[in-house]
Amino acid sequence: MTKNFLELIKEYKIVIPLIQRDYAQGRAEEKSKANNFLTSIYDGIQTGLNLDFVYGKVDEEKKEFLPLDGQQRLTTLLLLHWFISLEGEYLPEINKFSYEVRSSTKDFINKLTQKDIWEKFSKKDVKASIENTNWFFLSWKNDPTVVALLNMLDLIENKFQDVKIEGLDMITFEFLNLNEFNLTDELYVKMNARGKPLTDFENFKSNFEKYLKDEKIKAKLDNEWLDIFWEIAQKKISKEKKDISEAPKLADEMFYNFFYNVTFNFYLENTDKLNCKDKEFNKLEDFVEECSIFDFYKNVYNDTKKINEVISILNHLDADNEIFLAFIERKNISQWERVRFYALSLGYIKILQESAFLEWKRVTFNLINNQLIQSPDDIIKTIKSLKELSENSFDIYDFIKNSPDNILYFTKIQREEESLKAHLILENKAWENEIIDAENNWYLDGQIGFLLEFSNNSLDDFIEYRDKFNALWEFAQNKKDIDKKQLKHQQVSIYQALLSKGDYLPKLGLNNTFCSFDVALRTKIDNWRKVFNSEKKQYLKDLFDDVDFDEKDVEKSLATIVDGYCLSDWRSYFIKNSSYIEYCKMLQIRWHNENNIRLLTKTQINGTHVELYSWDFYNKELKSNKIYESFESIWYSESTSSWPPPYIMFYNFIYKQYKIQLEIEYEENGFRLTIYDGQDNWLPKEIKDEINKSDIKYDDLLEEVQRVCDILKPL
Secondary structure (H helix, E strand, O other), X not given: OEEEHHHHHHHOEEEEOOOOOOOOOOOHHHHHHHHHHHHHHHHHHHHOEEEEEEEEEEEOOOOEEEEEEOHHHHHHHHHHHHHHOOOOOOOHHHHHEEEOOOHHHHHHHHHHOOHHHHOOOOOOOHHHHHHOOOOOOHHHHHOHHHHHHHHHHHHHHHHOOOOOHHHHHHEEEEEEEHHHHOOOHHHHHHHOOOOOOOXXXXXXXXXXHHHOOOHHHHHHOOOHXXXXXXXXXXXXXXXXXXXXXXXXXXXXXXXXXXXXXXHHHHHHHOOOOEEEOOEEEOOHHHHHHHOOHHHOHHHHHOOHHHHHHHHHHHHOOOOOOHHHHHHOOOOOOOHHHHHHHHHHHHHHHHOOOHHHHHHHHHHHHHHHHOOOOOOHHHHHHHHHHHHHHHHHHHHHHHHHOOOHHHOOOOOHHHHHHHHHHHHXXXXXXXXXXXXXXXXXXXXOOOOOHHHHHHHOOOHHHHHHHHHHHHHHHHHHOOOOOOOHHHHHHHHHHHHHHHHOOOOOOOEEOOEEEOOOOOOOHXXXXXXXXHHHOOOOHXXXXXXXXXXXXXXXXXXXXXXXXXXXXXOOOHHHHHHHOHHHHHHOOOOEEEEEEOOEEEEEOOOOOOOOEEXXXXXXXXXXXXXXXXXXXXXXXXXXXXXXXXXXXOEEEEEEEEEOOEEEEEEEEEEOOEEXXXXXXXXXXXXXXXXXXXXXXXEEOHHHHHHHHHHHHXXXXXX
């Protein structure tokens, strides 16, 4: 049956079905073909033109036509009727054309064909005029069909200025209703060879939309909400200097990541184990890798409350929020990234006032940032604890001020600290900003209990200790523009100054550590947290209380304190020799007692290491001393095991034709000198007996070495 466009659309609403591809005739790379097609139509207005078969399914009850073949031609004919009718009489039929391929396409065409919008346009600069309207969403530029429609309108504007609407009646096609052939839906899909597979996000969105009863809310998926992800994608593509054509795909991926991670967080609220596909997972990352959103989203969104909650979250999204940006970067985000955004989500769901939201965020982030979250059980308990705590998020300070036990699961030390801080703030609001300033220190991440203890809950004293701590830790901070050698020097000077106040080195396995400034939570717990949360913190307080400590000149202060140390104990070797600390690549020593200390380059004794006192003697007395001229060379023999221990080697004293070695080793009662002359005992026994000696004190060792050299020299 031969029809033209108006005849068809007057009889049926034309609905481009989901299985169809995007509109392609207006793509930039198809410009030449599009111009040729438009030229054929332009000429056909005078002579007549038949566009061949247009066929598909007809729903007589709904009066809808779903084209299988002819989508591209029908869409171009719609645009021609829309443009040519401008400055003339509105054609109400053009508002009966819809796209189901994408919601954004559907919304765009619906807006474009409304009479009150149509009548505001002229035949000049149509594309730019549309893009500048207040109803045109930025995210629509992420929709390839919308982009192609605008491009085609631009081409139409250049060619069809003088054409009358009646002329389009000459453009016809052969209409074929496939219902008359009793074709099944399956065959209908198979016949659509040009259909394309939907992305994970498009598949999920088409399912999720079924839960949205409000059409205005549903429209946000491809408009306001998608705009957020489109804006982020554009910035990311621009920053990475990639082709802007990659932005649509990236925006879709981030939107999908958002839905996956939010839905997964909701799923964790009501489970005790990670189960999926009849399998229990022991690692969160394995679950995320193996299970798609389609494996668990129905369990979540069958609860209508969750639909309202995810809508509330979407309505509060901020494209500049770093927590949100990390949350949508990928599906397999870190546990802390997942839980931090979950805490924000709870605030969005409760629709907290700004002050209550900031209080909620501060308390929950302090709890989260100082909680190890490693196993599925950890994250499930964390999620459930936050969920329960959120019931009192409207006044979180009041809820926790007298009872840290009102907070479930998190570490006892952090729960007690948050309770104390809430109590102090409610008693005196001036505490809040001062506490926040301390919590925001680049290293502390909200755990400041030791500073509160230093101050004995006096606000003035707290400010003083906080400022001193901030100055000291800023001196240790790894900044982008700082020279690595200079940074190491600054950190070592902190270690030395603290050692001058006492043995602050905490245990780390079998070792003791000078403490790394690395910010990973596990590292902080194993290092400085053991100082801050133990009796050893007194040494830090003593450093701050030292009259020579000045936060305005930390470098000079530390140097003065170190120079003033006058005791001669094991600590003095590190305090007076920064290179000894620098030798410890992992900042660890094996401290058995003050007479048995190994400096480690690794964390195990099977790594290269030296013994403190023999290493010190070698560096200070033997490197440049000529008393060993009788020997060919001297070196320090580092060890890589518990036995033999490190020692000083005097190498190759020639006795007759034999090579003799002298070793100096430090034992717990002093140094031991041992001469080695091979299995045949080349040296006379009386000489060996005179040389070999134990329990030599440090101050006597140089004289003993000189004595040995004097004995050997005549030989």
